Amino acid sequence: MKLIFPVLALAGVLLASQAVLSETREKNAAAPIKGEEAAVLTYAPAVPPRITRNHATKVVIHLEVREMEGRLADGVMYTFWTFGGKVPGRFIRVREGDLVEFHLDNHPDNKMPHNIDLHAVNGPGGGAASSLTAPGHSSVFSFKALNPGLYVYHCATAPVAMHVGNGMYGLILVEPKKGLPKVDHEYYVMQGDFYTQGANGEQGLQPFSMTKALAEKPEYVVFNGSVGALTGSNALPAKVGETVRLYVGNGGPNLTSSFHVIGQIFDTVWPEGNTSTVLHNVQTTMIPAGGATIVEFKMSVPGTFLMVDHSLVRAFNRGALGQIKVSGAENKLVYSGKISDEVYLPEGTAIRATDQKARPAPSATDKASSVALGEVVFKTNCMACHQQNGQGIPSAFPPLAKSDYLNADEIRAIKTITGGLQGKVTVNGESYDGVMPSWSLPDEDIANVINYLYASWGNSGRTVTVDQVKANRVTPK
Numbered sequence: 001m002k003l004i005f006p007v008l009a010l011a012g013v014l015l016a017s018q019a020v021l022s023e024t025r026e027k028n029a030a031a032p033i034k035g036e037e038a039a040v041l042t043y044a045p046a047v048p049p050r051i052t053r054n055h056a057t058k059v060v061i062h063l064e065v066r067e068m069e070g071r072l073a074d075g076v077m078y079t080f081w082t083f084g085g086k087v088p089g090r091f092i093r094v095r096e097g098d099l100v101e102f103h104l105d106n107h108p109d110n111k112m113p114h115n116i117d118l119h120a121v122n123g124p125g126g127g128a129a130s131s132l133t134a135p136g137h138s139s140v141f142s143f144k145a146l147n148p149g150l151y152v153y154h155c156a157t158a159p160v161a162m163h164v165g166n167g168m169y170g171l172i173l174v175e176p177k178k179g180l181p182k183v184d185h186e187y188y189v190m191q192g193d194f195y196t197q198g199a200n201g202e203q204g205l206q207p208f209s210m211t212k213a214l215a216e217k218p219e220y221v222v223f224n225g226s227v228g229a230l231t232g233s234n235a236l237p238a239k240v241g242e243t244v245r246l247y248v249g250n251g252g253p254n255l256t257s258s259f260h261v262i263g264q265i266f267d268t269v270w271p272e273g274n275t276s277t278v279l280h281n282v283q284t285t286m287i288p289a290g291g292a293t294i295v296e297f298k299m300s301v302p303g304t305f306l307m308v309d310h311s312l313v314r315a316f317n318r319g320a321l322g323q324i325k326v327s328g329a330e331n332k333l334v335y336s337g338k339i340s341d342e343v344y345l346p347e348g349t350a351i352r353a354t355d356q357k358a359r360p361a362p363s364a365t366d367k368a369s370s371v372a373l374g375e376v377v378f379k380t381n382c383m384a385c386h387q388q389n390g391q392g393i394p395s396a397f398p399p400l401a402k403s404d405y406l407n408a409d410e411i412r413a414i415k416t417i418t419g420g421l422q423g424k425v426t427v428n429g430e431s432y433d434g435v436m437p438s439w440s441l442p443d444e445d446i447a448n449v450i451n452y453l454y455a456s457w458g459n460s461g462r463t464v465t466v467d468q469v470k471a472n473r474v475t476p477k
Contacts, residue, residue, distance in 0.1 A: 403427055
């Protein structure tokens with residue numbers, strides 16, 4: 001009997017909540033429409049301005065479908081199918097209760113019919129049933145924005161996974177009547193997985209691979225349509241003391257995102273884009289394919305903060321990485337930075353070491369064996385940042401492939417690996433400002449890995465000896 005009453009009470013709360021939601025939808029459906037306006041549509045990462053009117057209106061949206069070639073990664077082109085000419089599609093912002101008149105225009109140069117499914121629509125196919133549009137045609141339908149929240153839209157023409165996988169997705173915000181709290185910055189970020197016939201980094205125009213899509217094995221997982229779209233000069237700016245709000249979507253078509261900002265805790269999260277539910281102090285938030293969320297956090301200290309899919313291979317090997325660059329005064333109380341770096345020798349370390357039997361490492365006998373051994377060193381120590389193909393990560397980790405910085409000076413290469421590197425460097429015309437740690441590797445390992453680098457990816461082919469490493473090794477301070 002003790003359990004019955006709490007259960008009944010909970011059931012009563014749920015029923016009451018459902019009744020309130022139903023009543024709200026009915027009111028929104030019947031809300032009078034005052035006036036008419038053209039929607040303000042923005043390309044990512046920009047977000048349209050807050051809606052300040054206090055009444056429902058008719059909002060007219062024109063969204064053009066374009067099939068066009070664009071950059072997926074450095075040297076990698078792709079034929080994107082887009083809403084508005086870019087991936088993701090333009091951000092749409094309306095108010096709860098608005099009447100939306102939607103025009104879908106399929107450019108005459110396109111080859112495929114397309115439609116749109118807006119998850120904010122209450123109607124068959126989310127509008128897809130009314131918007132199938134051939135090239136050179138335009139379709140019109142309307143809907144009432146009954147439910148506040150952040151919603152995905154995407155093409156729903158068969159095969160749906162191909163249309164979405166080619167970049168046909170975006171976000172629509174149905175802003176609650178009371179609005180969202182004011183913040184200093186609002187940004188639009190959307191993840192997508194891409195399935196190319198060529199392997200990750202393979203150059204040239206890459207067609208879509210349905211085989212890889214069916215296997216759910218993407219070659220690229222990116223933010224805002226391409227590798228590096230939110231890094232370097234494209235990083236999101238902010239200042240210490242400012243509050244940043246991210247509208248984050250996941251177009252898919254397949255993967256669930258584990259969205260995380262390294263070095264930040266989300267002060268507020270509206271999970272699933274649900275503006276009625278709020279979570280606080282969240283480290284990582286899950287965003288399913290075809291889903292969205294809103295996250296908000298205040299910048300306390302300066303620096304570069306990485307946005308990632310915390311399924312980390314996707315971030316550091318597939319492209320799901322962006323940057324927020326924060327300027328302003330440091331706060332050593334909040335975050336000190338490195339205070340010291342000293343040798344650590346646990347009690348008994350030396351004694352235990354003397355009991356171990358030495359295991360001779362394989363030694364290079366010629367250049368070919370040095371290169372082969374160097375490849376092992378690279379994959380163990382260097383590949384996570386500089387990538388398997390030596391292309392690095394734009395604006396974060398410089399390329400080693402055809403690197404003017406590497407090829408210019410083998411002695412500098414030795415000193416960089418042994419002593420580390422901090423501060424700005426320019427590689428192949430692009431500026432990098434980060435930290436490379438020193439590597440406490442044997443002289444032969446250093447020589448081997450440098451020989452591997454010089455023998456790979458179009459580099460100079462020169463050879464470094466163990467004696468050169470010994471003579472030029474830098475001892476870190």
